[in-house]
Amino acid sequence: MAIEDDVLVIGGGLAGATAALAAAEHDADVRLLSYKQSTLRHASGLIDVLGYTPAGEGPLAEPFEAIPDLPEGHPYERVGVDAVREALLFFDAVAGDAYSGAHTESNALVPTSGGTVKPTARYPAATEAGLASDPRDTLLVGFHGLPDFDAPLAADHLEAAGVPFAARGVTLPFPGIRRDDAKVTRYAHILDRDTPVDTGVGEAPARTALAETVRPHLESAARVGFPPILGDENAGVVRRDLEERLGIPVFEVPSGPPSLPGMRLEDLLYGALGEAGVRVTTGVPVVDYELEPAADGVESGAGDGDDTDAARIDRVLVDRKGREVPYRASEYVLATGGLVGKGIRSRREPVPTDGVDDAATHGTGDDPASSPAYRSSVGSDGAPAEPRTATGSEVDEALARRSGRVFEPIFDCHVPHAPDRYDWFVDDAFGDQPFARYGLTVDRELRPLDGEGDLEFSNLRAAGAVLGGYDYAAEKSGSGVSLATGYVAGSRAGERATEDAE
Amino acid sequence: MSDTEQPTDDHADDEFEPIQVFPEPEEMDLRPGADNCYKCSTCDTNCPVAEVDDEFPGPKFQGPEQWRLKRQDDHDIDDSVMKCSNCMRCDHACPSEVPLSQMHNTARGEYVAENMSKRSLEYWRNRLLSNYGTMARIGSKVPRLTNFVMGLSITKLVNDRLLGITSEREFPEFATETFRTWWADRGGAAIQSDDRRVAYFHGCYSNYNTPEVGKAMVRVFEHFGYEVLVPDQRCSGTPMYANGMLGDARRAAETNVPELAAAIEDGAAVIASCTSCSMSLRQEYPELFDLEGVHEVSDNTWEALEYLRVHEDLEAALSGTAVDLPDLAYHAPCHARNQGLDGQAIEVLDAIDGVDAHDVGDSCSGISGTYGWKSENYDTSMKIGEEMFEHMERADADTGLTECPTCAMQMEHGTGYEIKHPLQVLETALIGENDRSETGGGAESR
Ligand SMILES: Cc1cc2nc3c(=O)[nH]c(=O)nc-3n(C[C@H](O)[C@H](O)[C@H](O)COP(=O)(O)OP(=O)(O)OC[C@H]3O[C@@H](n4cnc5c(N)ncnc54)[C@H](O)[C@@H]3O)c2cc1C
Ligand code: SF4
Ligand code: SF4
Numbered sequence: 001m002a003i004e005d006d007v008l009v010i011g012g013g014l015a016g017a018t019a020a021l022a023a024a025e026h027d028a029d030v031r032l033l034s035y036k037q038s039t040l041r042h043a044s045g046l047i048d049v050l051g052y053t054p055a056g057e058g059p060l061a062e063p064f065e066a067i068p069d070l071p072e073g074h075p076y077e078r079v080g081v082d083a084v085r086e087a088l089l090f091f092d093a094v095a096g097d098a099y100s101g102a103h104t105e106s107n108a109l110v111p112t113s114g115g116t117v118k119p120t121a122r123y124p125a126a127t128e129a130g131l132a133s134d135p136r137d138t139l140l141v142g143f144h145g146l147p148d149f150d151a152p153l154a155a156d157h158l159e160a161a162g163v164p165f166a167a168r169g170v171t172l173p174f175p176g177i178r179r180d181d182a183k184v185t186r187y188a189h190i191l192d193r194d195t196p197v198d199t200g201v202g203e204a205p206a207r208t209a210l211a212e213t214v215r216p217h218l219e220s221a222a223r224v225g226f227p228p229i230l231g232d233e234n235a236g237v238v239r240r241d242l243e244e245r246l247g248i249p250v251f252e253v254p255s256g257p258p259s260l261p262g263m264r265l266e267d268l269l270y271g272a273l274g275e276a277g278v279r280v281t282t283g284v285p286v287v288d289y290e291l292e293p294a295a296d297g298v299e300s301g302a303g304d305g306d307d308t309d310a311a312r313i314d315r316v317l318v319d320r321k322g323r324e325v326p327y328r329a330s331e332y333v334l335a336t337g338g339l340v341g342k343g344i345r346s347r348r349e350p351v352p353t354d355g356v357d358d359a360a361t362h363g364t365g366d367d368p369a370s371s372p373a374y375r376s377s378v379g380s381d382g383a384p385a386e387p388r389t390a391t392g393s394e395v396d397e398a399l400a401r402r403s404g405r406v407f408e409p410i411f412d413c414h415v416p417h418a419p420d421r422y423d424w425f426v427d428d429a430f431g432d433q434p435f436a437r438y439g440l441t442v443d444r445e446l447r448p449l450d451g452e453g454d455l456e457f458s459n460l461r462a463a464g465a466v467l468g469g470y471d472y473a474a475e476k477s478g479s480g481v482s483l484a485t486g487y488v489a490g491s492r493a494g495e496r497a498t499e500d501a502e
Numbered sequence: 503m504s505d506t507e508q509p510t511d512d513h514a515d516d517e518f519e520p521i522q523v524f525p526e527p528e529e530m531d532l533r534p535g536a537d538n539c540y541k542c543s544t545c546d547t548n549c550p551v552a553e554v555d556d557e558f559p560g561p562k563f564q565g566p567e568q569w570r571l572k573r574q575d576d577h578d579i580d581d582s583v584m585k586c587s588n589c590m591r592c593d594h595a596c597p598s599e600v601p602l603s604q605m606h607n608t609a610r611g612e613y614v615a616e617n618m619s620k621r622s623l624e625y626w627r628n629r630l631l632s633n634y635g636t637m638a639r640i641g642s643k644v645p646r647l648t649n650f651v652m653g654l655s656i657t658k659l660v661n662d663r664l665l666g667i668t669s670e671r672e673f674p675e676f677a678t679e680t681f682r683t684w685w686a687d688r689g690g691a692a693i694q695s696d697d698r699r700v701a702y703f704h705g706c707y708s709n710y711n712t713p714e715v716g717k718a719m720v721r722v723f724e725h726f727g728y729e730v731l732v733p734d735q736r737c738s739g740t741p742m743y744a745n746g747m748l749g750d751a752r753r754a755a756e757t758n759v760p761e762l763a764a765a766i767e768d769g770a771a772v773i774a775s776c777t778s779c780s781m782s783l784r785q786e787y788p789e790l791f792d793l794e795g796v797h798e799v800s801d802n803t804w805e806a807l808e809y810l811r812v813h814e815d816l817e818a819a820l821s822g823t824a825v826d827l828p829d830l831a832y833h834a835p836c837h838a839r840n841q842g843l844d845g846q847a848i849e850v851l852d853a854i855d856g857v858d859a860h861d862v863g864d865s866c867s868g869i870s871g872t873y874g875w876k877s878e879n880y881d882t883s884m885k886i887g888e889e890m891f892e893h894m895e896r897a898d899a900d901t902g903l904t905e906c907p908t909c910a911m912q913m914e915h916g917t918g919y920e921i922k923h924p925l926q927v928l929e930t931a932l933i934g935e936n937d938r939s940e941t942g943g944g945a946e947s948r
Contacts (some may be wrong), residue, residue, distance in 0.1 A: 001815055033842075036594045039542045056807055090706055183546045185553045257544040274861075279849055283594050286844030320842050321784035324799040340597060 002315050005031040005279065006497035008329035009490065010286050010316070010410070011351035013344060014334035014479055015040030015464025017269040019493070020484030021094060023333070024276040026494030032278055032316065033327065035285040037211070038266070038467070040339055041280045044254040045261025047091065047099070047122035047483065048108060049084065050076070051476025059119040060393075062144070062479075064105050070160050072208075073469040078444055079488045084480065088121065094272050100128045108131055111229065113149045113255035115157025119476060123254075124261050126239055130225050130251035132163050139221035140169040140253065141214055145180045149227040149255055170217045175199050175209035187229035188260055191238045207238060211245035216248065228252040228260050235264060286410050287324070288317040308453035316410070330500045331459050332494035334411065334440075334448070335486060338465035344415060344439055346406045346424075347426075407439050408466065413448040413456050414470065439468030446489045460497070461489035538598045539566035545592035545602060550866040551785070554885040558585045566604040566606075568858045568946040579613040585879075586610070587870035588744035589836040590781070604789045607657040614746030626902060628745040630870040668880040681709045681716035685732050695729040701765035702732050702771050702810070703758075707907035713868035715907075718929035719775050719806055725932050726814050732769055733761040736781040741872045742839075743786060743909060753790045762803075763795030772803040775842075775925055777838040777905045778871065780805045784841065805843055805905070806925055807850055820853035822930035828857040829899035833890055833913060835906035836866050847903060847924040855933045859903055863891035867904075869912035884916070903927070 012034025020032040041370030052058030053066055054074070060066050067081045076084055092102045101108050101121045107119035109132040117132045131139070138158075142151030153170030158167045176190055176197025190197065194205045204212070209486040214224065219250045230252055231238030243250045254261060273280060292314040315328040404424070406417040417438050418424060424435040442450045446461040463485035465472065472478035545561040546552055553561035559582055563753050571577045583606060592602040618625050679687075681704055700723055708715040720730050739751035762772050762783070774780035783803040788796050810816050829853070834844040848859045868886030873879050894902060894917045902913045902921040910921040 001812055003811065036597045036599070037544055037548070039597070041547065041595075041597075042542045177556065180555055181559065181563075182556060183543075183549070183552045185547050186556070191555055192541065259548045279845050281845055282843050283840045283844065318842060320808070321781070321840075322788075323784070323802075323804060324796075325808070325842075342597070342599070 002035060002326035002328035004448050005029045005327075005329045006315065006325055006501060007031070007331045007333065007490070007493045009333040009335060009467075009493075010034075010282070011333075011335035011341065011464065012268070012282060012343060013040055013337055013464060013482065014043075014265075015337075015466075015482035015486035015489075016333070017273060018091070018361060018483050019333045019335055019461075019463050019490030020278045020402045021269075021272055021276055022090065022487045023494030023497070024273075024491030024496050028248055028331075028492070028494040030276075030278045030494070030498045031281065031327070031329070032273060033281045033284075033286060035283070035336075035342070039337060040262045040266040040269075041266075042257025042259055043262045043478065044112070044256070045124050045129075045265050046118065046120040046254055046485060047088075047101075047479040048472075048476040049088070049107070049121035049480035051061075051119035052316075052474060053473060054471070056474070058108065058476075059109070061106055061115075061119075063107055063121060064121075071469075074407070075442075075467050075470055075485050076444055076477075078221065078469075079484050080444075083488050087484040089479075090487050091122065091483055093267075095122070097266055098125055099123065111154070111158055111163070111225070111253055113154060113253050115154035115161070117158070117161055119164065121480060124252070124264070125155060126228070126235060126252040127225050127254060128251065128262070129249035130253060132158070134223075135164045135168045136222035137220055138168070139214075139224045140167060141217070141224060141226050142169065142171045143174040143177075143187075143227065144171060144175055145182055145302070146184075146229070147228050149182075149253065150408045154253070167489050168221065172213050175204075175213055176206055184227075184229050184258055184260055185232065188232040188235075191229070192234045194241075207241045211242055214246060217246070221250060223249040223250065224386070225251050226255045228255055232260060232264065233247055235260075235269075241435045251415065273466060283319075284318050285321045286327075287319045289411060290314050290317070290326075310458040312459050313457050313459045314413075319337040329488075329497070331458075331497045332461070333486075333489045333493050334396065334408075334413075334460060334466055334496065335464045335482075335489070336408075338439060339466055342465075343408065343466035344406060345409050348404050348421070356415075364475060367497070403467075403495050406435075408440060408448075411448070411456065411460065413460075413462070416451075417439060433471065433474075436471035436473060437468055439466055440467055445484055445492055461493055463489040476483060504946055511730070511828060513872060515712070518743065519896065536566040536569040536600070538884065538927035539600045540598055542597065544595050544597060545600075548591045548595040550589060550591065550868065550886045551587055551882065552739075555585065555882050557583055561586070564609065565592070565602040569605055576892055578617060579609045581613065581617065583609050583613050584746070586598050587866075587873040587879075587928060588740075589866050589870045589885075590840050591836050591866060594836075596839045601789070603786075607748070607786065607790060610743070610746035611748035612746075612912070615748075618720070619803070627876070628872070629743065629747060629750070631875055633814065635850060637822060647701040657726065667875055668877045677713045678711055679713065681713035682732065684713055684717065685720070688854050691724075691730050691900060693724050693729050696769065698726075698728045699768065699770040700728050700730055701762060701770040701891055702730055703735060703762065703772055703774045703779055703803070704732070704736055704785065705735075705774065705776045705907075708775055712907060712923070713876055715923045715925060716773050718923065719773070720812070722806075722928050726819075731765050731768070733765050735761060738774075738776075738782040739786065740782045742777040743782075744791075744871050744873060747889060748790065751793055755796075759787070759791075759793045759795050760947040762799045766798050766802045771809060772799060773806050773809055774803065775905070776907055777805055777835050777841065777843060778908075781837040781841060782826075782875075803840075805841065805846075807846055808843060811846070811850060815852045818848060820850070820928075822855075822932055823853075825857050825901070825927055825930045827857045827859075827901060829897050829926065830857065830901055830903045830927075831862050831894040831897040831919065833862050833894070834861045834864065834866055835904060835909045836870075838905055839864070843905075851903075851927055854927070857927060857931075859898060862890055862897070865889040865893075867906075867909040867912040869908045869915075871908050874912060876910075883912070887912055887916050890919075892943050927938070 006028035007030045009020045009032045012032055020030050023030045050063035067076050069329050070077045101122040109117045110120050110123055111132050112118050140151040140155050142149045151171055153171035157166035192207045194207050196203045197206050199209045239250050292312040313332055315326045317324040318327055338344050387389050402421050403419045404416050404421040406416055425433055439460050442462055447460050448456040450456050464482040545548050549560050551558045564583055704716045712915045723730050734790050736754035739754055742751035780803055784800050788800045832848055851857045851859050866886050867890050868883040874883030900919045902919040913921050
């Protein structure tokens with residue numbers, strides 16, 4: 001027996017979580033299955049919708065005005081600007097007070113730990129008092145043990161960027177932590193629990209001690225910014241407590257990975273998943289699938305006409321440490337992320353040697369690293385591994401040495417890419433990197449398309465960074481695309497699954 | 503302590519000596535794994551020890567960084583690796599598939615082999631703790647006496663002062679009858695079947711301490727018409743990896759792998775009721791031991807509910823059954839998480855009327871096998887467990903649920919709750935209350 005649900009979402013990042021929540025709105029039984037932790041853990045926690053156009057214009061003040069001009073194939077173009085709005089409303093309802101920015105369609109400008117200013121659509125409430133459009137004079141506080149946030153440098157950069165306030169930075173010891181590579185979770189934990197710490201002149205609760213350390217440096221500052229370590233489970237309480245003690249607003253400056261705001265967003269989403277009754281399974285990857293036996297002659301289902309001849313996925317196989325366990329649903333959402341999430345992989349050696357051979361997908365099984373073939377087949381460069389399907393392309397010798405393959409490892413959905421690896425990147429580091437746009441092409445319902453533009457499967461939709469046609473890092477559109485496409489893919493999957501069930 | 507390794511049968515055994523049986527850790531090439539690390543620190547933010555222990559450098563250092571250092575020169579393994587509890591949460595976290603726990607296990611093995619004095623009390627204490635099966639086998643021969651002696655405050659004091667085994671914990675009681683004795687007295691399998699056959703890997707704990715879990719396994723599988731085999735077996739190795747005793751673990755594997763492979767050859771699937779045992783057979787065995795049959799064992803091992811769920815219509819079988827457990831506080835063991843089993847117990851038990859199991863959150867229980875038994879780790883262990891205790895206390899009833907015997911110990915220790923295994927709940931639902939009086943006499947025909 002397979003483990004059965006109506007909708008199965010593969011991938012537990014922002015796109016997958018949003019898709020699962022949206023599908024659950026349709027009273028479908030939903031399961032979210034995720035291999036490892038997602039990029040939420042190192043993303044900043046900001047919800048960027050669109051900060052720059054693909055041509056690099058920006059920062060954009062009005063992202064929604066720019067969306068209709070995006071090129072064909074961009075995920076926002078696929079779902080349409082209204083769906084992006086709806087998805088943000090959906091997010092606002094899930095996030096509640098934890099996020100700000102819902103009052104306007106314009107981008108907010110948020111100072112980052114590098115001292116740059118970033119356009120974003122929604123930001124954690126803890127970031128609110130720090131907005132760069134706010135003219136209040138600002139003190140930034142960094143800690144010796146957290147070198148990633150150099151407060152004096154960030155303050156200088158902000159002033160140089162022309163912010164409408166005076167910024168000053170200091171680096172202080174964090175009471176209670178001496179080692180210089182303590183984890184951010186440790187800082188947060190101490191503040192969460194207000195653990196008594198040694199201040200040098202006796203013990204004091206951590207928040208009191210921190211406030212006392214900062215107070216002498218406040219001078220004329222009207223707000224004070226910290227790296228994002230102000231609590232985890234009790235972050236709201238920690239911040240208000242510090243505000244009371246210091247007498248001025250306290251905010252967090254979003255930073256790079258590892259990022260507590262990202263973890264808090266993850267907690268928030270997974271809490272909502274629990275409440276929505278979504279079943280969550282983690283720690284194991286989907287490695288393969290099986291098709292429904294073709295219904296000979298009879299075209300089943302209430303097809304829209306366009307998907308009647310596309311194959312249907314019957315079940316996916318999940319590798320539970322060597323064991324392949326079937327999971328079955330009527331609709332599937334693929335939200336496995338891009339290169340970082342491992343939803344898209346690339347490999348150096350390329351050329352399919354023998355034809356289509358499904359058995360080869362699983363490797364030989366005698367690899368002492370025990371890794372399921374899934375891992376070994378896509379592992380280190382040069383490892384002999386069989387591409388899932390051979391496209392039969394005949395590549396000449398010279399190209400063969402430089403050629404590579406970019407692929408989607410579960411369903412082998414079509415990923416358009418240059419066969420020559422030398423064409424994946426351009427020399428100019430700030431140039432338009434083709435590689436960044438690699439991903440699946442989809443129809444307007446987000447169903448993946450093959451090389452001919454036909455549906456790969458009728459009951460698979462894709463969302464988030466696994467999609468092609470956009471460069472989230474350059475556009476600052478990562479979270480927005482995940483939200484919008486996750487929302488659309490999940491809603492459609494939920495609708496379809498409940499229709500099918502009737 | 504002569505015949506350390508034979509928990510189940512009595513042939514004399516080779517004296518164990520602290521020699522390196524395991525292939526040199528350097529032979530394992532984990533460098534590609536280290537190169538996969540892109541330093542995102544996601545692992546560090548998941549490490550329960552680093553979160554509460556200022557002295558512990560965390561998995562990123564322990565794993566990829568240490569491996570890189572080692573490659574550059576003849577770098578000794580940092581002693582902090584002994585603080586890692588082997589909870590494997592870092593494995594579960596890493597988005598880049600760095601084999602962290604394999605690195606920790608190998609590093610710990612090397613550290614113990616090369617840097618830890620074989621005369622130190624710490625070494626022997628660890629050896630003792632990780633060979634729990636041996637202690638248990640001796641102890642359970644005279645369970646009442648052992649329970650009495652272990653409960654004495656003088657014993658605890660000696661353990662604590664001399665050996666560094668914390669006196670804060672109550673030693674788990676030995677059952678008056680081990681699972682294997684019960685099994686033998688009952689005449690073995692009650693059902694014979696050629697096409698429905700499973701081999702039970704009970705592990706040490708459900709043999710010596712909680713035979714009711716083993717009995718529940720047998721009754722539930724027999725209820726579904728399976729022939730249950732109980733092959734000879736030794737410890738799964740989990741406590742040994744955590745203590746760097748890879749030689750001991752390998753010796754145990756040398757018994758387990760052929761025994762289980764033979765059962766598989768006979769058409770059985772291997773079933774474990776402890777999620778650390780299934781984890782070890784599935785992942786650590788093939789990662790660490792190049793033994794014949796190790797992959798067959800890995801590929802054919804299942805956790806008990808997992809197997810039933812995939813091979814039977816468990817939901818249909820449970821619908822209409824009822825058990826009165828309206829508020830069960832469920833903790834998913836870290837090792838269950840890594841096998842994709844985190845939501846399973848709650849999902850399955852949901853089909854039983856009157857059972858309402860709540861997840862108490864994804865924190866670590868903090869005990870991690872032998873880790874929380876060491877005096878020097880006790881406080882850390884309880885700090886890690888704090889979050890779970892708090893969430894458990896919020897539950898109305900006073901029954902906990904988990905698959906892992908040491909998590910169960912910690913849950914009981916921190917809250918005083920009675921802790922059940924999901925199989926026991928299934929047993930009550932499908933068959934009725936565990937009939938404890940059942941001894942020998944062959945088939946039960948309910
Ligand atoms: C360092 C960093 C910083 C970023 N900062 C920002 C920012 O400030 N603002 C912003 O808007 N965006 C940011 N982004 C981008 C943003 O996080 C992502 O673009 C986007 O949210 C991707 O989400 P996702 O859900 O599609 O994929 P991911 O978050 O990558 O999640 C994919 C999930 O799928 C799982 N998975 C993969 N393969 C399988 C399989 N075979 N079976 C089961 N599960 C599988 C993975 O384990 C993972 O959990 C950042 C990204 C990175 C890497
Ligand atoms: S999570 Fe993986 S990639 Fe990230 S720092 Fe840890 S080992 Fe490296
Ligand atoms: S196994 Fe657990 S304790 Fe050890 S480094 Fe990894 S997360 Fe930390």
